[in-house]
Amino acid sequence: MGFVRKPAVAGSFYEGSRDRLIEQLKWAISHELGPASTMGSREEASYVLSVIVPHAGYMYSGPIAAHAYVEIGKYAKPSTFIIVGPNHYGIGSPAAIMTNGEWETPLGRVAIDSELANEIKRLARLDEDPVAFEREHSLEVQVPFIQYLFPNAKIVPIVLWNQTLDMARRLGKAIAEAVGDRGGDVVLVASSDLNHYEPHEITVDKDMRVLEHVLNMDEEAFYRAMERYDVSVCGYGAIMTAIVYSKAKGASFAKLLKHATSGDTSGYVLETVGYASVAFYKK
Numbered sequence: 001m002g003f004v005r006k007p008a009v010a011g012s013f014y015e016g017s018r019d020r021l022i023e024q025l026k027w028a029i030s031h032e033l034g035p036a037s038t039m040g041s042r043e044e045a046s047y048v049l050s051v052i053v054p055h056a057g058y059m060y061s062g063p064i065a066a067h068a069y070v071e072i073g074k075y076a077k078p079s080t081f082i083i084v085g086p087n088h089y090g091i092g093s094p095a096a097i098m099t100n101g102e103w104e105t106p107l108g109r110v111a112i113d114s115e116l117a118n119e120i121k122r123l124a125r126l127d128e129d130p131v132a133f134e135r136e137h138s139l140e141v142q143v144p145f146i147q148y149l150f151p152n153a154k155i156v157p158i159v160l161w162n163q164t165l166d167m168a169r170r171l172g173k174a175i176a177e178a179v180g181d182r183g184g185d186v187v188l189v190a191s192s193d194l195n196h197y198e199p200h201e202i203t204v205d206k207d208m209r210v211l212e213h214v215l216n217m218d219e220e221a222f223y224r225a226m227e228r229y230d231v232s233v234c235g236y237g238a239i240m241t242a243i244v245y246s247k248a249k250g251a252s253f254a255k256l257l258k259h260a261t262s263g264d265t266s267g268y269v270l271e272t273v274g275y276a277s278v279a280f281y282k283k
Contacts, residue, residue, distance in 0.1 A: 092132025163237025172244025192235025
């Protein structure tokens with residue numbers, strides 16, 4: 001048996017037991033801010049290439065995160081999810097990947113897609129560094145959604161504290177090359193929250209300033225707007241990677257599935273964090 005990455009935030013960011021976690025995932029999907037309230041019909045697309053998903057505690061961002069995974073499932077049942085997130089703690093390599101082993105949550109274990117992970121590692125020149133993942137929640141909180149809605153899927157975990165534009169472009173293009181013709185069978189998940197710890201109205205305004213460029217699939221304009229308007233996006237490298245990857249794979253359009261702040265879910269609007277689910281589609 002290979003290395004098993006144990007959960008770091010089970011019982012805090014999400015429920016720590018299997019039954020209660022399943023109930024929490026159902027709650028997130030059926031919540032008034034979740035996808036059950038805005039199911040609608042499918043767009044004119046073949047499949048989802050990538051998504052942007054928040055990574056706060058489920059009680060705050062779970063309903064918004066659920067939109068991305070339900071949207072993916074409308075089109076396909078991918079066999080692999082490449083999860084790219086920020087390294088909040090600055091531990092380990094500036095650009096780290098895990099290429100073998102399993103990740104554990106209260107729902108069980110999910111295997112790493114070693115073949116795809118090794119190819120991405122080679123092409124993007126990433127470091128094999130399990131230490132970089134030990135405490136990081138940005139990837140971990142995505143895994144239960146994947147296990148619940150896509151129970152046979154594998155993952156490729158990538159964590160960045162080098163979140164430069166150059167790094168995102170290198171990684172996004174490398175992932176696109178590694179994925180090849182697998183199409184809707186592989187989805188890239190960019191894990192990121194948006195503006196942090198400002199009043200609800202300010203967070204909404206700042207979020208929309210950067211989301212405009214995300215939806216236009218312009219990674220450089222997004223980066224510049226984030227700097228210009230002082231928008232404290234934590235996983236901006238992951239977001240830029242998703243944009244670059246999606247364009248390289250011929251994305252037709254992007255869609256904002258849901259935006260909210262922690263004020264919408266908690267009721268406390270003086271210091272909020274912004275959350276968005278965005279999907280990039282291939283016709």
